[in-house]
Amino acid sequence: MSAPLFETDGNPVPDGITADYLELPDGKKLRFALFPASGRPLKGTVIILHGRNECIEKYFETMQDLSKRGFGCATFDWLGQGGSDRQIKDPMRGHINNFDRYVADFNYFFENVALPDCRAPFYILAHSTGSLIALLASPGLTNRVRRMVLCAPLLSLTHQPIGHNQIRRISGLLSLVGLGSMYMSGGPRPRETLPFAGNKLTSDPVRYQRNSVMYEKHRELALGGPTARWVHASCLAMDRVLDPDFKAGIQIPTLIIAAGADQIVSNAAIERFARGMRSTALVTVDGGKHELLQEADLYREQVLAAFDAFVPGTDTTLG
Numbered sequence: 001m002s003a004p005l006f007e008t009d010g011n012p013v014p015d016g017i018t019a020d021y022l023e024l025p026d027g028k029k030l031r032f033a034l035f036p037a038s039g040r041p042l043k044g045t046v047i048i049l050h051g052r053n054e055c056i057e058k059y060f061e062t063m064q065d066l067s068k069r070g071f072g073c074a075t076f077d078w079l080g081q082g083g084s085d086r087q088i089k090d091p092m093r094g095h096i097n098n099f100d101r102y103v104a105d106f107n108y109f110f111e112n113v114a115l116p117d118c119r120a121p122f123y124i125l126a127h128s129t130g131s132l133i134a135l136l137a138s139p140g141l142t143n144r145v146r147r148m149v150l151c152a153p154l155l156s157l158t159h160q161p162i163g164h165n166q167i168r169r170i171s172g173l174l175s176l177v178g179l180g181s182m183y184m185s186g187g188p189r190p191r192e193t194l195p196f197a198g199n200k201l202t203s204d205p206v207r208y209q210r211n212s213v214m215y216e217k218h219r220e221l222a223l224g225g226p227t228a229r230w231v232h233a234s235c236l237a238m239d240r241v242l243d244p245d246f247k248a249g250i251q252i253p254t255l256i257i258a259a260g261a262d263q264i265v266s267n268a269a270i271e272r273f274a275r276g277m278r279s280t281a282l283v284t285v286d287g288g289k290h291e292l293l294q295e296a297d298l299y300r301e302q303v304l305a306a307f308d309a310f311v312p313g314t315d316t317t318l319g
Contacts, residue, residue, distance in 0.1 A: 186225025
């Protein structure tokens with residue numbers, strides 16, 4: 001059975017895209033989409049990994065940009081968000097028990113959808129939480145994924161009233177005493193999106209409105225705040241990828257694109273992570289906010305130019 005895709009004014013479903021559900025070993029289902037390349041020569045497939053509280057529809061524009069460049073696209077909604085199944089009863093709560101589940105689901109998607117149905121070679125384009133998951137998965141992707149482009153990776157939060165270690169301890173305690181499914185931050189998504197002024201995600205009012213209308217009209221795709229367990233799991237995942245031994249094992253050539261005006265994730269943590277890593281390069285889009293692929297053309301085109309310069313690439317290390 002095919003899966004539904006939703007469109008709104010200004011964000012139509014692209015011609016040629018197909019969507020379906022992938023049943024996971026435990027019976028949960030992921031909604032995924034495939035979009036063919038329209039440009040030539042054919043260059044392979046880009047696997048797009050979303051951030052928290054994102055969905056396939058949010059990347060229609062990006063998929064069409066990549067298609068024109070000769071790349072097919074494969075993407076899916078993470079378990080617990082978008083059009084995929086939830087893990088707990090309240091569909092608004094962003095919840096996961098462990099980020100290893102995300103990695104396992106991604107590997108299952110790669111084995112059962114990308115490898116049999118998509119053209120090699122494979123590349124990853126990820127945003128925020130998706131970038132963190134890509135890093136967690138990277139040891140198992142060596143010689144399978146040629147290159148990764150990670151936008152605004154979630155390695156540490158910024159502009160928070162308390163620090164990372166305190167967040168990890170508090171969220172861990174709440175999970176330990178049986179309150180892991182409570183909202184740790186925020187609450188249910190309001191029916192009307194907050195005004196554009198003062199938002200921390202993008203400086204582009206048109207794309208902000210486009211995404212806002214999508215979630216207002218199709219609330220089944222939207223999430224509220226993360227649960228305590230999700231927050232604790234994300235903290236443990238960040239700690240793991242920042243460990244020097246883990247970093248040393250990343251062999252896939254990787255381009256990290258930081259947003260210069262990011263108010264969500266820490267650019268200092270991103271810079272520390274990239275420093276001294278032979279397989280990783282860092283580019284900063286000055287003035288860009290957190291959602292670089294939803295940003296104004298001034299910033300978004302810099303991201304696409306960096307992608308074009310780095311992908312497809314044929315060498316195994318960065319020069």
